Amino acid sequence: MPRRSLSHEKRREFLPILAKAFAELSYRRTTTAELARRCDVRENILYRLWPDKKAMFIAAIDYVFDLSAKTWGAILAECKTPAEGASRLLEYEARHHGEFGHHRIVFAGLSETDDPEIRAALRRMFGRFQRFLANQIETSRGRKSSKSAAEPAMIAWAMLGLGTAANISRELDLLTGAQRRRLIGQMGELLLSHSAA
């Protein structure tokens, strides 16, 4: 058995490049030729690492989630109370949301939901994000959560909507950076405050 495979390493090496390409060009306009060019290899080499273009796209979706989850986890690790974590997270998002253009991968995916595998990948991603947020909200509200407090799940969805609105407004140049920060900061605060009401 000669020459052990470097496939795993190569996959990891190429993943950020794929993600960037899909973010910049969306799914359909990203040609496999372009992907190969950016990775500085031939097309068939990519086809040895992934079965087809769709698999490359799904790998990019998962990569984006993993990256976000890692960042969020790091922020939370630095915080003492869950409540502090929630507002630190919000502040971070208000400042950096959409910075890497990764939300464009989500937009691209959302127009390919007819494909069951892409759909499943997005489901996984949104589901995880939503659960992550809901958990954070749940644990950050003290024991004193009254009956009037809204469900964490709903608040989590509203927060996801807030982030998406921020991304759309950025994508279409409808809000300035400062306005987007106010949007996420103020509205997020509003939602959070009511989660503990």
Added chain:
Amino acid sequence: MPRRSLSHEKRREFLPILAKAFAELSYRRTTTAELARRCDVRENILYRLWPDKKAMFIAAIDYVFDLSAKTWGAILAECKTPAEGASRLLEYEARHHGEFGHHRIVFAGLSETDDPEIRAALRRMFGRFQRFLANQIETSRGRKSSKSAAEPAMIAWAMLGLGTAANISRELDLLTGAQRRRLIGQMGELLLSHSAA
């Protein structure tokens, strides 16, 4: 000068069909052949009514906005006070949001924002929706708006985000119909109540 043109009528006749096709298939996967098939004509006939496929898509975007604006206007016309209008609107959206699948046209457009014309069409659409909502919020809060009240523009964006989150959760089957109604209803109420705080 024989035989006056029926182009205008034809365009209006085909528009809902185009919109439906783009909503179901997204932009790239909607072929001009498929559009022609659904309209029960040949391709070149569509090309006499619109210069190219992109123009057909943009026409569909505008059509979707016009349709929504008309519905919203009708609801508002039935209401006495702006405040009643706001909550009726919310209730209506909670119940019917995304019903026609038109949000999928927006998703499709959001992955084609590299094209300046498509981008402009989306900008127009989101801008109008946001202004519509902001206006409604502005006029619905009484004279008694305190300093602590959030900016209508931000609340309007948050509402758009809420609608988008609802659409995503519907698209990916992550929330049931009842849950989506609660999401828009409760969270929308929350945002609105603070607009008048």
Added chain:
DNA sequence: CCGATGTGTAACTGTTCACTTACATTATGA
């Protein structure tokens, strides 16, 4: 009834693109 123009049919074209095949080269374990 004639000629101009609108409407319809049918076939075609040139390109783009996902994916493949054939073959050369290189590194490794036995």
Added chain:
DNA sequence: TCATAATGTAAGTGAACAGTTACACATCGG
């Protein structure tokens, strides 16, 4: 050192698709 499998190069294939062209027919004003 040699068989073996990984890695790389280059060219190609077949299908899909946006947009076009050529031509037949219908309808109307003059």
